[in-house]
Amino acid sequence: MKLLYSPASPYSAKVRMAARHLGIEVTDVKTDSSAGSPELLDSNPLGKIPVLIRKDEPSIYDSVAIMHYLDRVSGGKLYPKKPVKRTEAEVLEALCDGITDCLLVIVYERRMRPEDKIHQPWIDRQWDKVVRGLDYLETHLPKTGKKLHGGHFALAALIGYLDLRFNGQWAEGRPELASWPDIFSKRFSDYAAMKSAA
Numbered sequence: 001m002k003l004l005y006s007p008a009s010p011y012s013a014k015v016r017m018a019a020r021h022l023g024i025e026v027t028d029v030k031t032d033s034s035a036g037s038p039e040l041l042d043s044n045p046l047g048k049i050p051v052l053i054r055k056d057e058p059s060i061y062d063s064v065a066i067m068h069y070l071d072r073v074s075g076g077k078l079y080p081k082k083p084v085k086r087t088e089a090e091v092l093e094a095l096c097d098g099i100t101d102c103l104l105v106i107v108y109e110r111r112m113r114p115e116d117k118i119h120q121p122w123i124d125r126q127w128d129k130v131v132r133g134l135d136y137l138e139t140h141l142p143k144t145g146k147k148l149h150g151g152h153f154a155l156a157a158l159i160g161y162l163d164l165r166f167n168g169q170w171a172e173g174r175p176e177l178a179s180w181p182d183i184f185s186k187r188f189s190d191y192a193a194m195k196s197a198a
């Protein structure tokens, strides 16, 4: 299987870490989503990464569908079995991915628009969501024992992206969240190498 990804992409980091954790072999193919390569557009009409390309079978996107596929391939090792715990893990992933969505909206607003067209109230609205989400996480961190699940990888991907693009803007006043990567790294030693990077 091939994974179209980019080193900075937080959703790519989430699925790459999950695949590594599960021991599922995936060949990473660096892909610039803004270049709109035929391989990307043929495998995902949305032109977004990550995309998992399988031999003679349809490609899989988005990152949540890839996570659920990895869960099935691994025989159910990526999400808890008990329904209540599973829902908790899925909602944690949704929250972390949702915060990441807001961060990307901010990054794209600044990157894609000419300076005089950047709409600060829109950025502020997204940042308010980020602040509420991070404050919630500060007091509702998941138990991080031996068994990692999709929610942990989404949280790790989010923090990696915050460090990459919003360094110095999120950790202050959130000591639990800021130190969570140390706990996570003890359970997943490849974190430093696999989180979002420039």
Ligand SMILES: N[C@@H](CCC(=O)N[C@@H](CS)C(=O)NCC(=O)O)C(=O)O
Binding pocket: 008, 009, 010, 011, 012, 033, 034, 046, 047, 048, 049, 050, 062, 063, 064, 097, 104
């Ligand atoms: N909901 C999607 C979001 C994927 C996404 O937005 N990926 C970004 C890179 S991190 C992308 O490909 N952006 C290019 C674009 O939107 O055209 C997922 O979870 O996979």
